[in-house]
Amino acid sequence: MRLVNHEPNAIDLRTTPVHLGLGSRAKPVEGFAWDPEVLHAYSVAVAADGAEGRMVTIFDGDGPGDHWERHPAGDELVVCLSGSVTVTRDADGAPDRVVLGPGEATVNPAGTWHAVDMTGPASILTITAGLGTDHRPRSEARPTEHTGTSGPRTP
Numbered sequence: 001m002r003l004v005n006h007e008p009n010a011i012d013l014r015t016t017p018v019h020l021g022l023g024s025r026a027k028p029v030e031g032f033a034w035d036p037e038v039l040h041a042y043s044v045a046v047a048a049d050g051a052e053g054r055m056v057t058i059f060d061g062d063g064p065g066d067h068w069e070r071h072p073a074g075d076e077l078v079v080c081l082s083g084s085v086t087v088t089r090d091a092d093g094a095p096d097r098v099v100l101g102p103g104e105a106t107v108n109p110a111g112t113w114h115a116v117d118m119t120g121p122a123s124i125l126t127i128t129a130g131l132g133t134d135h136r137p138r139s140e141a142r143p144t145e146h147t148g149t150s151g152p153r154t155p
Helices: 036-045 047-052
Strands: 018-021 025-030 054-064 067-070 076-091 094-100 105-108 114-128 134-137
Touching: 018 047, 036 047, 094 105
Parallel strands: none
Antiparallel strands: 018 025, 018 054, 054 114, 067 114, 067 134, 076 094, 076 105, 076 114
16 A cells, blocks of 8 residues: 555556655545455555545445444545435444435535445445544444444445
């Protein structure tokens, strides 16, 4: 995994996220994977950006998400590119749902537990403050306040 400066070619955000960092820098993350070792290497590489760093990526899917997550360092923007997506937030123990169609977006406030479900084939673009991200299995009725697995995994 490495951050690339000045990539002149097209970037596939499905396989190569882009890190937005301090100084308005945008750097593709070459060799990225949703793997603990790569996530750790990414976190180390962008640590100097602190809470201001953001990861931009596209996810394709079909069906319910398998985890809850929250991003304590900042808000997350979720944009539906195709299909239909339901974002469920845990609002003080009660589900708060928003359904998105193509071109629609929602903001998950910093620290708010949320999950994403795709109705049929769908694609989303996320811009995420990954620093300190927590994950919880979706099998739980609702997330709890104890710390889960950290890393910038989204949505």
